[in-house]
Amino acid sequence: MSDYEIPRPTSGDVLELILDDHRLFEDFLRLARRNDVDRDAARTALTELLVAHAEAEEEKVYPTLRKKRAIGVHEEEHGEEEHAEITEAIVGFLEAKGTDTEKYDTALEELATVVNHHTNEEEQTIINPSRDDVSVEEREKLGVAWVTRRNELLEQGCASLEQVKALLHRAEKEGAIAAPAARDKAEEIEEKAKAEAKKIEEASMEKAKDD
Numbered sequence: 001m002s003d004y005e006i007p008r009p010t011s012g013d014v015l016e017l018i019l020d021d022h023r024l025f026e027d028f029l030r031l032a033r034r035n036d037v038d039r040d041a042a043r044t045a046l047t048e049l050l051v052a053h054a055e056a057e058e059e060k061v062y063p064t065l066r067k068k069r070a071i072g073v074h075e076e077e078h079g080e081e082e083h084a085e086i087t088e089a090i091v092g093f094l095e096a097k098g099t100d101t102e103k104y105d106t107a108l109e110e111l112a113t114v115v116n117h118h119t120n121e122e123e124q125t126i127i128n129p130s131r132d133d134v135s136v137e138e139r140e141k142l143g144v145a146w147v148t149r150r151n152e153l154l155e156q157g158c159a160s161l162e163q164v165k166a167l168l169h170r171a172e173k174e175g176a177i178a179a180p181a182a183r184d185k186a187e188e189i190e191e192k193a194k195a196e197a198k199k200i201e202e203a204s205m206e207k208a209k210d211d
Helices: 014-033 039-067 073-095 102-133 136-156 161-174 180-210
Strands: none
Touching: 014 039, 014 102, 014 136, 039 073, 039 102, 039 136, 039 161, 073 102, 073 161
């Protein structure tokens, strides 16, 4: 449990409730960067909210929106893949032993990048279509189901390092994210490609100067 209070709504339009959490992500990311607050408490609040939010979405929201044809299988699976990327980033963030280290800052930056990417994409490809295709009555019914599950997870404590590693392992088994060896190989190939591209750009710039 975090020392920071995380709101526990009990009802509302599920789309607006999700958007409220997206703003909370931004608030907690900002707190986790500050050097005049309890960063560890901010980290706990941020990771618990991210995990509870995503787990409740995958259990309650995505399947219902797909049944309502507001989103397709691709959008549902892509949302789950992005949740897995966030889970992986949370593992790195929690593994940073102190909160005043370069490892902490780097892990926080990586987490912020994947969180911001996901919220932006989810708002455009899931939230917006659902506004048009799902009635307010249905969204409010879904809102109760979603916050009930979200709040349960928050009360239980859902983002210890062991719990998050277990979620990441589950995502790997389900194919939402590649296994570590495959990700390492892909990163190696990507780094080599970037280095080669940089050489080409630099050669082109030097040639332009000579001309």
